[in-house]
Amino acid sequence: MKTAKILKHPLIEHKLGIIRNKETKTKEFRETVSEIAGLLTYEITRELKLKEKEIETPVSKCISYELKDEVVIVPILRAGLGMVEGIQNLIPSAKVGHIGLYRDEETLEAKEYYAKFPVGMKDSTVLLIDPMLATGNSTVKAIDILKNKGAKNIIFVGLVGSPEGVERLQGAHPDVQIYLAALDEKLNEHGYIVPGLGDAGDRLFGTK
Numbered sequence: 001m002k003t004a005k006i007l008k009h010p011l012i013e014h015k016l017g018i019i020r021n022k023e024t025k026t027k028e029f030r031e032t033v034s035e036i037a038g039l040l041t042y043e044i045t046r047e048l049k050l051k052e053k054e055i056e057t058p059v060s061k062c063i064s065y066e067l068k069d070e071v072v073i074v075p076i077l078r079a080g081l082g083m084v085e086g087i088q089n090l091i092p093s094a095k096v097g098h099i100g101l102y103r104d105e106e107t108l109e110a111k112e113y114y115a116k117f118p119v120g121m122k123d124s125t126v127l128l129i130d131p132m133l134a135t136g137n138s139t140v141k142a143i144d145i146l147k148n149k150g151a152k153n154i155i156f157v158g159l160v161g162s163p164e165g166v167e168r169l170q171g172a173h174p175d176v177q178i179y180l181a182a183l184d185e186k187l188n189e190h191g192y193i194v195p196g197l198g199d200a201g202d203r204l205f206g207t208k
Ligand SMILES: O=P(O)(O)OC[C@H]1O[C@H](OP(=O)(O)OP(=O)(O)O)[C@H](O)[C@@H]1O
Pocket: 076, 077, 078, 079, 080, 101, 102, 103, 104, 108, 110, 130, 131, 132, 133, 134, 135, 136, 137, 138, 139, 165, 191, 199, 200, 201, 202
């Protein structure tokens, strides 16, 4: 089983404070989620493999490098969409797949309503993204779907997680590396992360 990595950095801590604050409005919330996703990308891509490429500088030939494997970003709709641009800014060649899931408010089960992936995902590094890892039901289901489509190298990137969600995800998919900006205290009786940041989808899209 891979240990979950919590990526601590002063800028990430500062920006987490902005999105946790209930006074933060939609525009700043959306921009800050995207910025944190970009900052996380620097760390989560550290292990990506490179291939050599000969180029010419204005002075001479030299060996340079480029990413060896394709990267596919897969947001879990809706809230995962808020992280796409921040990652794409740094990996412009990445393709984007989508998985639509919503939590049944009563049972907290994840229900699938959409899935669409680029061709060639089997051989790509897949970055599954969602700001919130609460019960873990959505992420576990999304990874089930990705593995059914043949994805082998899957990394989960979230902003805020709960101990319950991390345990559930590690139990169901021990091969998947988990990256988070913060690991919070617990879930409340409604399955919300405490202290968390509330409903990420509603805050991103202004739906409540
Ligand atoms: O770990 P879990 O308990 O499954 O909860 C986390 C999920 O809940 C939220 O989505 P939601 O169902 O609210 O959909 P939305 O993004 O469309 O708002 C969030 O974006 C995650 O996908």
